[in-house]
Amino acid sequence: xxxxxATQAAVQFVCRTFESRLESELNLSKVVAPLFVESGTGVNDxxxxxxxxxxxxxxxxxxxGAEIVHSLAKWKRAALGKYGFEPGTGLYADMxxxxxxxxxxxxxxxxxxxxxxxxxxxAEQRTEAFLQSVVERxxxxxxxxxQVIRGEYPELAHDLPECIIFATTQELEERYPDLTPTEREHxxxxxxxxxxxxxxxxxxxxxxPHDLRSPDYxxxxxNGDILVWSKVLGRSVELSSMGIRVDKTALxxxxxxxxxxxxxxxxxxxxxxxxxxxLSIGGGIGRSRICLFFxxxxxxGEVQPSVWPSExxxxxxSRKIELL
Numbered sequence: 534x535x536x537x538x539a540t541q542a543a544v545q546f547v548c549r550t551f552e553s554r555l556e557s558e559l560n561l562s563k564v565v566a567p568l569f570v571e572s573g574t575g576v577n578d579x580x581x582x583x584x585x586x587x588x589x590x591x592x593x594x595x596x597x598g599a600e601i602v603h604s605l606a607k608w609k610r611a612a613l614g615k616y617g618f619e620p621g622t623g624l625y626a627d628m629x630x631x632x633x634x635x636x637x638x639x640x641x642x643x644x645x646x647x648x649x650x651x652x653x654x655x656a657e658q659r660t661e662a663f664l665q666s667v668v669e670r671x672x673x674x675x676x677x678x679x680q681v682i683r684g685e686y687p688e689l690a691h692d693l694p695e696c697i698i699f700a701t702t703q704e705l706e707e708r709y710p711d712l713t714p715t716e717r718e719h720x721x722x723x724x725x726x727x728x729x730x731x732x733x734x735x736x737x738x739x740x741x742p743h744d745l746r747s748p749d750y751x752x753x754x755x756n757g758d759i760l761v762w763s764k765v766l767g768r769s770v771e772l773s774s775m776g777i778r779v780d781k782t783a784l785x786x787x788x789x790x791x792x793x794x795x796x797x798x799x800x801x802x803x804x805x806x807x808x809x810x811x812l813s814i815g816g817g818i819g820r821s822r823i824c825l826f827f828x829x830x831x832x833x834g835e836v837q838p839s840v841w842p843s844e845x846x847x848x849x850x851s852r853k854i855e856l857l
Contacts, residue, residue: 537857540828543686544836547824550681552648554674555818559623559667561650564616566626569599570608575799578604581745582793584634601631604817606750607801609651610778613811614804620811623652628817637845639832640770640822644839651815659777659812661731664755665699667814668729668775672697672759675772675823682827689829693761694726701732702743714743722762722769731757734787748787749796749805751776765829772823775816781806832856 534542555561570576577586577600586600602608605628612624630645637643654663676693683689698721700708705717712720721728734746734753746753756776760769779787784805788794796802804810821837830836832849834856841849841856849856 540836540857543828544824546685547678547682547827548820551674551678551818551823554677555625555648555650555671558670558674559625559650559652560621561623561625561652564612564624564626566605566628566649567602567608568629569601572598572600573799575749575796575801576607576611577602578606578750579747580604580632581747582791584632587631587633602628603630603632604628604645604647605649606747606815606817609649609815610750610810610813611801611804613651613653613813614809618653618811620653620655620658623650623813623815625650627820637841639766640825642821642833642837642839642841644837646820646837647817648820649815649817651813653811654777654814656780656812658814659752659755659780661755664731664757664777664814665729668697668699668757668759671773671775671818672727672729675759675761678823679827686828689827690764691827691829692726697727697729697759698725699729699731702730703732703737705730705743706737706739717743718760718769718771722760725762727759727761728769729757729759733757735790748779748791748793749784749802750778752779752783753787754783761826763826765831770822770826771819772826773816773818775814777814778812779805780812781808 580603588598588600590598626649628647628649632643632645635641635643679691679693700721709717709720732754733744733756736742758771759773760771763770788796821833824836825833832854838857
C-alpha cells in the first residue's frame, strides 16, 4: 500500500468510526440528502448573504432553477417535519457542497463535506443548558473517536482534554480586548485544548460581531462553534458549527437586524412563522477537518480531493505538502 492508498484508508477508518458514534450518541438516523435545491424557496443556506451559489436551469421546468447547496442547515429542519421525527430524535446526512466564493487555505476548500445533523426538540429545551448538554455529548463523540484512532494508529498524537469548556463571544472580547476575534479563538483554544464559543452573530459591546451568521437558522443567543487546538497547525481548528434554531420570535428579530425581512415571503420562513416546522437543534461537523485533525495533517487538501489556485498549489509544494 503506497502513501496515497494509506491516507485514503485512514480517512475511511476515521469517518466510519466517527459516524457510528455520532449516530448512536445523538439518536440520529441517516438519510439521503440533496446536492441541489430549488432556487427562490429560501431552503439553501445563504451563509453571509454575499456568497454566490452555483445555479443552473432544469430541462422540463421552465422558469425554475436550482442551486447547489452551501449547506443543509435549513433543508434538515424541514426534513424533520416531513419525515415525522419526534423530539429527542433526529437525522444526519453526508453533505457535499460547493462554495465558489470561499477563500481557500489550509482549512478551507471550494468543496465542503460535512456531517449535517438535526434533532427535533421541545420549546422547553430552547435553553443554554440544553445546548451545552448536547455540545458535551458531541464532544464525547469526538474524544472517543480519537481514542479509537489512537489504538489503530498509535503513532498519531492528538491529545484532547477530558472536558470541553464554554465561553461566550462577549467574554472573549473582554478577556482579550487587544486581539482580533480569530486571535481570541486561538488563545482560548491553546489554553484549554477544546472550547465551545457561544453566541455568534449578534453585535458585541464593541459594536461589531465576533463573526457573521445567517439570521434565519441559528438563534444567535443559543449557538456556537466547537474549536480544538492543533499542535500541527499551531492554531485553533473549528470542527463544528451548531446551535438551537430560530423560533418565530428570534427569526423576526434577526431578520430585522440584518435588514432582510423580505425573506419572510419564502416558503421555508413561512413554515417557521406559522409553526408548521419542528423546533430543532443542529449543526455541521467538518468531515475533512475531523480527518485532518486526527491524522495530523497540515492541509485539508491532504485528506480531500479538490481544485486549487495555481499559486496555492505552488505554495503547498514549497512546503512539501502533497495535495490529493
